[in-house]
Amino acid sequence: MASHVVAHKPAEHEPVNTTLRHHFASDEQQKDAATIGMWVFLVTEIMFFGGLFLAYFAYRQAYPAAFASASGKTNLWLGAANTTVLICSSLTMALAVHAASLGKKTLLVIFLVLTLMLGGAFLGVKAYEYHDKWVHHEVPGAHFECEGCDDAGHAPLFFSLYFGMTGLHATHMLIGFVILVILIVKAQKGEFTTKWYTPVEMFGLYWHFVDIVWIFLFPLLYLIDRSHTGLK
Amino acid sequence: MSDHSEHHIVPKRVYFAVFATLIAMTWVTAWVSTVDLGRLNIFVALSIAIFKASLVILFFMHVKYGTKLTKMIVLAGLYWLILLLFIAMCDLWTRTWMGVPGR
Numbered sequence: 001m002a003s004h005v006v007a008h009k010p011a012e013h014e015p016v017n018t019t020l021r022h023h024f025a026s027d028e029q030q031k032d033a034a035t036i037g038m039w040v041f042l043v044t045e046i047m048f049f050g051g052l053f054l055a056y057f058a059y060r061q062a063y064p065a066a067f068a069s070a071s072g073k074t075n076l077w078l079g080a081a082n083t084t085v086l087i088c089s090s091l092t093m094a095l096a097v098h099a100a101s102l103g104k105k106t107l108l109v110i111f112l113v114l115t116l117m118l119g120g121a122f123l124g125v126k127a128y129e130y131h132d133k134w135v136h137h138e139v140p141g142a143h144f145e146c147e148g149c150d151d152a153g154h155a156p157l158f159f160s161l162y163f164g165m166t167g168l169h170a171t172h173m174l175i176g177f178v179i180l181v182i183l184i185v186k187a188q189k190g191e192f193t194t195k196w197y198t199p200v201e202m203f204g205l206y207w208h209f210v211d212i213v214w215i216f217l218f219p220l221l222y223l224i225d226r227s228h229t230g231l232k
Numbered sequence: 233m234s235d236h237s238e239h240h241i242v243p244k245r246v247y248f249a250v251f252a253t254l255i256a257m258t259w260v261t262a263w264v265s266t267v268d269l270g271r272l273n274i275f276v277a278l279s280i281a282i283f284k285a286s287l288v289i290l291f292f293m294h295v296k297y298g299t300k301l302t303k304m305i306v307l308a309g310l311y312w313l314i315l316l317l318f319i320a321m322c323d324l325w326t327r328t329w330m331g332v333p334g335r
Contacts, residue, residue: 035302043309050313054320061324080262084255091251094292101241201294208292212285218258219277223265227273230266 019196027195038202042209049213052165056220059157066154070146071221072229073138074162075129079222082125083214089118090211097204100187100197108187108200115207116180119173126170130163139163162221169217172210179203240297250291257284 017027024030060067096111137145140156140163149155183203186192192200261280269276290296295306 032299032301035298036305039302039305039309043305043312046309046313047316050316054317057317057321058324061321076262076265080258083258087251087254087258090254090288090292091247094247095244098242098244098247205293208288211292212288215284215288216278216281219261219265219281223261223273223277225273226265227268 017195019193031198031201034198034202035205038205042205045209049165049168052161052168053216053220056161056165059154059161060224063151063154063157066149066151067158068225069149069151069229070155070158070162071224072226073133073136073146073149074222075132076222076226078125078129079218082122083218085118085122085125086211086214089115089122090208092118093204093207097197097201100192100200101194103194105187105190105192108192108197109184112180112184112187112200116177116184119177119180123170123173126166133159133163165217165221169210169213172213176203176207176210179206240294242291242294242297246291250287253287254284 020027020030024033092111092114096108096115099107099111133139136147137143138159140160144156144159146152146155146159180203183200186199257280261277264276264280265273267273289306295303
């Protein structure tokens with residue numbers, strides 16, 4: 001701690017560090033502060049999604065048969081393929097941060113654009129799945145039907161959680177798209193340097209967090225009791 | 233804050249290794265869900281998910297190379313999540329054990 005108290009006095013011919021705010025002692029300290037702040041935000045996000053996961057576990061243990069057969073209505077292949085797409089976008093995001101840390105501008109822009117495209121592909125598949133649920137009357141409401149479901153009276157609970165959880169996840173991705181576009185423009189302008197690419201790195205944390213949420217949503221929503229409901 | 237992550241750049245091969253593991257585990261969890269393990273299915277599915285999430289947190293999110301304070305914040309967050317889920321589920325799981333009406 002003591003090392004940071006010493007103020008950083010630029011030497012006569014040292015270039016001015018425009019990305020270091022005056023209240024930080026060093027680039028490292030500034031970055032550590034940003035990382036901690038971002039993680040505190042992500043912890044609130046963990047609790048935000050945590051409430052929905054608790055609702056899921058509570059109702060799943062109360063109505064296991066309804067959850068098992070309603071889960072069988074989801075498309076396992078699309079779910080697994082979409083998980084793969086999202087993990088690919090996490091890889092391109094990690095590589096974008098890597099490129100930024102090495103100051104490779106073109107590569108950074110390419111990986112950010114790839115992340116955006118893969119995210120778009122994920123939401124495209126999600127939209128197809130939502131449409132599929134809509135035409136099969138599997139959206140909870142007046143016209144809800146769950147053909148061949150056990151305990152069909154409680155099946156809307158599963159689908160409410162399905163749409164609520166995947167919907168909140170998709171909302172996070174849409175917000176991510178907006179930030180990604182801003183980052184791509186800034187990266188193209190050359191605003192990030194090897195000393196300061198904090199926005200890219202912090203957005204990376206957000207994007208990976210969204211990936212982690214899906215890592216849990218996939219088995220919990222798509223993979224209940226597949227040995228009995230079969231593959232679709 | 234004596235343990236700075238000082239310009240730690242993770243080698244690319246680490247990212248590719250983590251990526252390959254994540255993809256493999258995705259299809260393993262999809263496949264294993266089709267095998268009837270009874271009540272063990274959900275524990276296997278959640279174990280794989282926790283393993284995958286840990287890889288993402290440690291390597292993609294650089295927590296392995298982060299400061300101790302960052303690690304503590306992550307662990308504190310997970311601790312509160314476990315409190316939320318575990319205590320609430322202990323209540324719900326055990327309510328029926330006594331056969332008392334008013335479940």
